[in-house]
Amino acid sequence: MTAKIIDGKAIADRVRAEVKEAVAKRAAEGKTIPGLATVLVGENPASKVYVRSKQKACAEAGINSFGHNLPEDATQEEVEALVRKLNADPNVNGILVQLPLPKHLDEEKVLGAIDLNKDVDGFHPINIGRLAQKGREPVFIPCTPAGCMVLLEEAGARLTGANAVVLGRSNIVGMPVALLLVKANATVTIVHSRTKNIPEVLREADIIIAAIGQPEFVKKDWVKPGAFIIDVGINQIEDPTSKKGYRLVGDVAFDEVAEVAAAITPVPGGVGPMTIAMLLKNTLRAAELKD
């Protein structure tokens, strides 16, 4: 079997075009233009790149973006005061606090200060709590996990009754995607650094979501033929043949796993583009909630 490649870039482009169209329609109808505020604390180079690409994507979709940068040594009170100011700003529909925050800051308190209806990243403890509760719905679903679910749907994976294995239990990917799969009636196993015999656990999986940050960790003979694979991992590995001296790979050994899986996302070009597309979608939704 050779897997179908799930083209995250193409799917994300479609979502972004839909958002752009909806924003233009709002403008034509005299409704508010959605606005996203980004909060970047410190000088983390990767965070700067992520924030810039989110702002660029907003501009392309016709969404306003408001960048706020605070110094590395900003106090808890300063960060929370900025969040409160943005909560009160009617031009701001969504607030994105770029993670990770510098170590001295209490991330849970900062995220908890965001107005629930502006929590477009979906990391507010109440939004995550609702995700974990039967019969409750979060206002927003975290972007990367939401993107994984769209990719599974687009690939035609059957979720009800499926055995799904999620590698990783982080707050931003592993745990929320596992909760979403439970909501979608899959039977979910979460694998982490203390899990025994990971290959054996994976061999039972109809669906694998890999989000551990370990290059090409999942091997072909750990994967059940016909499984659906979503690879969230982004890892740099040395590659002297590349101009940059490195290349990006996921958490799955793509070439060999593609020989047995039903469908698989590439890295890059799989989950990554979906994260930004879902952020734009959430920001549009935040504006619609206020209509």
Ligand code: NDP
């Ligand atoms: P974290 O470092 O927060 O979490 C990693 C998780 O993987 C932890 O639960 C850890 O277990 C587990 N883990 C680590 N090593 C192993 C191992 N050898 N075996 C089993 N489990 C292991 O990572 P994130 O969730 O933030 O990110 C995961 C990956 O996804 C990264 O490569 C990141 O770059 C990428 N990413 C991609 C995004 C995208 O848009 N495509 C968005 C966000 C992340 P334990 O809990 O026991 O420590």
